[in-house]
Amino acid sequence: MDDLRELYQEVILDHNQNPQNFGRLESHTHSGDGYNPLCGDKLSLTLEVENDEVKDIHFDGSGCAISKASASIMTTVIKGKTVSEAESLFDSFRELVTTGKSNRNNLGKLVVMAGVHKYPVRVKCATLAWHTLKNCLSGSSEVAKTE
């Protein structure tokens, strides 16, 4: 029970109930979809990238609390970052949710997701938004998978 409480801590519940940057950007330069077949999480991202900077990012979709909260937190962190900073955060975040820690110190509020590493199935929920982001930024039109 303690582990579950740790995982579904307040910040995650709050982002699930009040997702940030939810919806679709009317005007966008990048878009992409992600799907996590293990849990059924689906999400779409729209991004406005200008001069190598993510000016705006929105997400849309349906999924479990972890996938939604992770996407919501990701959008708040990615906005204003350069494309290479976003890619570097992807690596840090994946390290965090698979090992429970990261030696990099660029994670900021993303550290609330650290508890996810105890639940391998949930790692895919937490990283879905990030895999989708990576696909978007690389210009891939494929649906991002968590495998």
Ligand code: ZN
């Ligand atoms: Zn999920």
